[in-house]
Amino acid sequence: MKREVPLFITFFVGTLLIASVFIPPAESWGENFSVYFDIIAVFAFFLGGGNLLRIHLQKVASKRPDWGYSIVTLVAFLVMLAAGLFKLGNPGGISGNLTTAQSWFQILFQNIMSPLGSTMYALLAFFVASASYRAFRAKNRDATILLVAAFIILLGRTPFGTMLTSWIPPQYDLLQVPNLAIWIMSGPNLAGQRAIMIGIGLGIVSMSLRILLGIERTYLGDDR
Amino acid sequence: MLFRVAIAFACLFIIAGVAGQPAGDTALAVQQTIAPVTSLIATNHEYDNGTGIDLIWVPSIDDRLAPSRVTGYEVWRSVVGGSGSRIAELPAGANKFTDEQCSRESTYVYSVVAISVAGNAVSISTAPIQPAREWINLHRLNLLAIAFLVSAAVIYFIQSARSGKKLFVRKIAGLDAVDDAIGRATEMGRPILFIPGIQDMDDVQTIAAITILGRVSRVVADYDTKIKMPVSRSLVMTAARETIKASYMAAGRPDAYNDDMVSYVTDEQFGYVAAVDGIMVREKPATCFYLGAFFAESLILAETGNSVGAIQIAGTAMPAQIPFFVAACDFALIGEELFAASAYLSNEPKQLGSLKGQDVGKAVALVVIVVGTMAATIGSAWDVTFMNQLWSALKVVFQTN
Amino acid sequence: MESGLMHHVALWLAAFLTLGIFSFLYRDNTWYKVCEAIFVGISAGYWFVAYFWDNLYTKFWVGVWVTPMADRPDDWYVLYVGAALGILMLLRLVPKVGWISRWPLAFIVGATAGLYLVTYFASNVMLQIEDTVRPIFGAENDAPIYEIIGNIVVAVGTFTGLIYFFFSKEHRGAFGRAAKVGIFFLMITFGASFGYTVMSRMSLLIGRMDFLFSDWLKLIK
Amino acid sequence: MEHGAKSRYEIPVLIAVVTLTLVIYVARHAEWFGYLQLSAGLSLILMLLVAGSLIWILIRTLDGNPAGRRMVFLYVAVAVVLPLSMQLTQKIEVTPEVNQLYRGLQALPHGAKVLATFDYDPGSAAELQPMAETFFKYAFDRGFKVIIMGLWPQGPAQANMALTKVLSEERYKVKSLRYGVDYVNLGFQSGNEFVIQRMGGEFKSMFPTDYNGTPYDSLPIIRNVKNFSNIDYSFNLSAGYPGTKEWVLVGVDQFGFKMGAGNTAVQTTGMYPYLRSGQLIGILGGMSGAAEFEEITKYRGKGTKFMLSQSFSHVVVVVFIIIGNVAYIMFERGRATEKKKKA
Incomplete structure (x- = not known):
């Protein structure tokens, strides 16, 4: 019972959804699934959010290292929950639009969450540079090719690159860096992307079948 | 009387004067009405759940003359035994429309109105039509057939591996x-x-990723290594706990398992990354696995992991992120390899059989690319009928929608 | 909100948080830890609130209770199935029947596998193959030489790239050489993505620096 | 050991940084001194200094002292920040796709109704906000009626930020543009591409009120706008899903309006097929697209200014790749000779 029912559910639901693609009256089932999923995800969040609360409360209670930060997390979490669930400061009251500019929820988003997110995102610029310095090595032929392609694109998309090769006569204009960059995007890049995509598609077919047939079942906590 | 004649003459002069100027079109337009659309036909929209009706028509003759005097079209629908309503506005030049808001129980009559500055022209109404539903989408028969073929190959090799055949x-x-x-x-x-x-x-x-976790955590349980898994989705947390727990059970050490091995952080992409970065620099993991769907955070994770000296094994099917993993990690699984990983790690014959099965799909793709490209090139360069037929046949077989 | 003091407070708060995250580049420190803690708390709350109102309220509650019967779709009652599965999920909290929570999980995994199998096969495999099959040069022969080369490159690249992914054949001999060519193409693809991404990432940093130096400190016009 | 170092310096450094910035902040807001602006000559000297120090790093690397991560970080910061205050101009060449977009806008008559859709959030503002500002400037100067909406929750707020900025300029203040008459913000609607689909029937069904809650019909600018057939042009700014792709596939393909778009650089590459097929009139790609748009419309703003930083940072990345590789080759060569000695 504990083992067979989930396997049956997986097989049954999966087959049903595969079939629905070919049966017009059932076409909306895929859409229905996304609605179910959204509803299940909210319930699951009670587990996730509960876990977040428990971990940080435990940390505070047992005064483990860095427990002070746990208090900050807890306060931030609860304040945001209160502001959003009760729609505090929203001119429309509880039936108001969640994204209304004057609501606390939106003010917290605009002034705290959004700068934090943007900055975290901007860290990428630094990491991209350090990765280029550290890992972008012409170790072998493969890496050298990667490097050259990246070089051409990097230079080809700035005025600097245009300047660099603008002396090349028009009949050989393909060799100008910006044009070379465009050619790489529509030629070799397209081919590589395609090979990767076809592979991924087949990989998914094979993995999905393993799951539906119950051959792959580790995700159910069933390791036999 | 004289007064009226004078006005009539004045009008004639004005019209003649205006018409003589380059902008004369507008004055003429005021005078002439436009022709309606013709040959309006309504047909059942194929292979749907009985909700669609296709309309096609020949645009008004005044629309086809340049400059077009038609500014647009309106599609009107009335339910037999009910009232009519305007259901769509289309730009000039339009000649078809699909009404997707029909009900199987009703019968409809359509008409199309050509709109112009001077006035509108209503077409002849269509015959009453009731949308029908179909039970099988024949347009997707080719998809069904080819998907079935590949699936059958996968299942065949799984079976043949089960029966003890050795696979490389x-x-x-x-x-x-x-x-x-x-x-x-x-x-x-x-x-x-x-x-x-x-x-x-x-x-x-x-x-x-979770299926690979199953294999990894099995080794972890055997070696008694510490595993830490912060996740950004509650459901993933639940699934990962089940998976790790099972591995510890299988390793015969259920008491060593602890729910805190997996913890939920936040759904927010960069909030999650900020926390994971923190965990990395504070706990200095010896090994990092990044497997699954990654976006911009891939490089932040890989670079931070590198700065704490971890061995990094990554894999994703996100084409845009693979380069960062290839460049910044010690090992990277590219696209398809991510899906093959759990089968490979399991080392079970039937799982490995599925890998051979998907290779059949690749072989088919290779053959079609070679044959198709050759047929298309020969066909279009030297106009060989048979090659052109082959080319278009392949196109039809691999078309989807 | 934009008035006087509030505006300055908001600016300083945003700047404090921005610099806190940047300080991680030097090394992990108190400032970063505070920002990280705030970020985790606020964003977890944000997403729960968003899920709650968008999914639980708008999709479920409104669909089941608020919408008048006449306006509901024929299959509105399926919403209860979603909620039932969600409640089964919560049974994890009851140790004795916790195993039932595998049912909704099995449901999700099965449905995902089913959905992805067909949609990915159609869009990633069939469509890509169809698009690869095209003439390398046509009858008119007026295509510029680099376009013909481009067409050959796309066909050869896709072909050899796929060969690289073969699992059940050893990469040896002619097959191995084709796989090597395939890797070349994959590497060019990766290099191109890398270049484009560097460009976008630098823009993000420029945006943040502009915030710090023009909006906040007003040092730069 | 590291812990001790942390607790000793962290707090004082933090206090020092905060005090210093507070002083600068107050001083600048009280306008005790002007903007920091580096003249062309000074900028060139600084650039030479940076280049010189990079050569020095290269030499040190050759000596076997490669630069650390933090050094790389520092250079990135310098490459981005310094150009922001430089008075240098670089020639910006307008690419065909930007030119096409501009032509499309140019062809519109005075008073044309333009739908501006904002599908991004603050994270992508650096690339897309300059485009939004230039677009508003151009639209208001040409007397277009602008209808704003968003498929991303934060989109309409981004639009308002750009609007506030543009309308505070003297040039537009005197025009006394009125909300609801010259422009309107319909706000956000959830539902991704289905919103576009339903807007094809009636805008009002998706936006019964505008962003501020004013009923649709009481706004003069849109009172006679039923659906896409009343729109002359659509301008989409997008950073992902839902975005330009959805607007093309659902909107342009089904309802046949004209559309131009601005995208983040990462996203742009995927849009070229639509450009070639004419489904998109033109496209602004990333920061360089924003700069080119400013160039062709002659409203030089942040895009142009940022472009200098963009070029600089690319060069720095390229130089660091070169340094890294030189070091690598030297290191490898060193190891090879070592082996020879042992053998």
Whole structure:
């Protein structure tokens, strides 16, 4: 019972959804699934959010290292929950639009969450540079090719690159860096992307079948 | 009387004067009405659940003359035994429309109105039509057939592997390193970090990550290494706990399992990354796994992991992120290899059989690309009928929608 | 909100948080830890609130209770199935029947596998193959030489790239050489993505620096 | 050991940084001194200094002292920040796709109704906000009626930020543009591409009120706008899903309006097929697209200014790749000779 029912559910639901693609009256089932999923995800969040609360409360209670930060997390979490669930400061009251500019929820988003997110995102610029310095090595032929392609694109998309090769006569204009960059995007890049995509598609077919047939079942906590 | 004649003359002069000027069109337009659309036909929209009706018509003759005097079209629908209403406005030049808001129980009559500055022209109404529903989408028969073929190949090889046939599977570099990487963490007494991407369980890459977690955690349980798995989705947390717990049970050490091995952080992409970065620099994991669906965070994770000296094994099917993993990690699984990983790691014949099955799909793709490209080139360069037929046949077979 | 003091407070708060995250580049420190803690708390709350109102309220509650019967779709009652599965999920909290929570999980995994199998096969495999099949040069022969080369490159690249992914054949001999060519193409693809991404990432940093130096400190016009 | 170092310096450094910035902040807001602006000559000297120090790093690397991560970080910061205050101009060449977009806008008559859709959030503002500002400037100067909406929750707020900025300029203040008459913000609607689909029937069904809650019909600018057939042009700014792709596939393909778009650089590459097929009139790609748009419309703003930083940072990345590789080759060569000695 504990083992067979989930396997049956997986097989049954999966087959049903595969079939629905070919049966017009059932076409909306895929859409229905996304609605179910959204509803299940909210319930699951009670587990996730509960876990977040428990971990940080435990940390505070047992005064483990860095427990002070746990208090900050807890306060931030609860304040945001209160502001959003009760729609505090929203001119429309509880039936108001969640994204209304004057609501606390939106003010917290605009002034705290959004700068934090943007900055975290901007860290990428630094990491991209350090990765280029550290890992972008012409170790072998493969890496050298990667490097050259990246070089051409990097230079080809700035005025600097245009300047660099603008002396090349028009009949050989393909060799100008910006044009070379465009050619790489529509030629070799397209081919590589395609090979990767076809592979991924087949990989998914094979993995999905393993799951539906119950051959792959580790995700159910069933390791036999 | 004289007064009226005078006005009539004045009008004539004005009209003649205006018409003589380049802008004369507008004055003429005021005078002439336009022709309605013709040959309006309504047909049932094929292969749907009985909700669609296709309309086609020949645009008004005044629309086809340049400059067009038609400014647009309106589609009107009336239910037989009910009132009519305007259901769509279309730009000039339009000659078809699909009404997708029909009900199987009703019968409809359509008409199309051509609109112009001077006035509108209503077409003749269509015959009453009732949408029908179909039970099988024949347009997708080719998809069904080819998907079935590939699936059958996968299942065939799984079966033949089950019956003991020996199968060869090439080495996948990143996966051969898994055991060593876990062993290293054990020796160093540092934890292993497992990041299953930032998507939820409704993404097949996350499911692939969780199946790989099953294999990894089995080794972890055997070696008694510490594993840490912060996740960004509650459902992934639940699934990952089940998976790790089962591995510990299978290793005969259920008491060593602890729910805190997996913890939920936040759904927010960069909030999650900020926390994972923090965990990395504070706990200094010896080995990091990044497997699943990754976006911009891939490089932040890989670079931070590198700065704490971790061995990094990554894999994703996100084409835009693969380069960062290739450049910044020690081993990277590229696209398809992510989905093959759990089968490869399991080392079970039937799982490996499925890999051979998907190779059949690739073989088909290769053959079609070679034959198709040759047929298309020969056909269009030297106009060979048979080649052109072959080319268009292949196109039809591989078309989807 | 934009008035006087509030505006300055908001600016300083945003700047404090921005610099806190940047300080991680030097090394992990108190400032970063505070920002990280705030970020985790606020964003977890944000997403729960968003899920709650968008999914639980708008999709479920409104669909089941608020919408008048006449306006509901024929299959509105399926919403209860979603909620039932969600409640089964919560049974994890009851140790004795916790195993039932595998049912909704099995449901999600099965549905995902089913959905992805067909949609990915159609869009990633069939469509890509169809698009690869095209003439390398046509009858008119007026295509510029680099376009013909481009067409050959796309066909050869896709072909050899696929060969690289073969699992059940050893990469040896002619097959191995084709796989090597395939890797070349994959590497060019990766290099191109890398270049484009560097460009976008630098823009992000420029945006943040512009915030710090023009909006906040007003040092730069 | 590291812990001790942390607790000793962290707090004082933090206090020092905060005090210094507070002083600068107050001083600048009280306008005790002007904007920092580096003249062309000074900029060139600084650039030479940076280049010189990079050569020095290269030499040190050759000596076997490669630069650390933090050094790389520092250079990235310098490459981005310094150009922001430089008075240098670089020639910006307008690419065909930007030119096409501009032509499309140019062809519109005075008073044309333009739908501006904002599908991004603050994270992508650096690339897309300059485009939004230039677009508003151009639209208001040409007397277009602008209808704003968003498929991303934060989109309409981004639009308002750009509007506030543009309308505070003297040039537009005197025009006394009126909300609801010259422009309107319909706000956000959830539902991704289905919103576009339903807007094809009636805008009002998706936006019964505008962003501020004013009923649709009481706004003069849109009172006679039923659906896409009343729109002359659509301008989409997008950073992902839902975005330009959805607007093309659902909107342009089904309802046949004209559309131009601005995208983040990462996204742009995927849009070229639509450009070639004419489904998109033109496209602004990333920061360089924003700069080119400013160039062709002659409203030089942040895009142009940022472009200098963009070029600089690319060069720095390229130089660091070169340094890294030189070091690598030297190191490898060193190891090879070592082996020879042992053998």
